[in-house]
Amino acid sequence: MxxxxxxxxxxxxxxxxxxxxxxxxxxxxxxENLSLFWKSRNYQTLEKHA
Incomplete structure (x- = not known):
């Protein structure tokens, strides 16, 4: 048993x-997705300022 x-x-x-x-x-x-999201966000803001 x-x-x-x-x-x-x-x-x-x-x-x-x-x-x-x-x-x-x-x-x-x-x-990982959160960091990728922040990186893309920061990249977009940098592109706008440039």
Missing amino acids: PNLPLARTDLRYSSSIRRLIIGQIFQATYL
């Missing part, structure tokens, strides 16, 4: 790790 509490904790552990990884990826892409 399998140890059910262990399986349950393992499942919770893997789901929390997955959530953490997804959060990291989302944060990384979000910051």
Whole structure:
């Protein structure tokens, strides 16, 4: 008979790790898009002033 509490904790552990990884990826892409957005904005303002 399998140890059910262990399986349950393992499942919770893997789901929390997955959530953490997804959060990291989302944060990384979000910051990258934000910096790209700011760069393009600054570039447009520089073009206007030039």
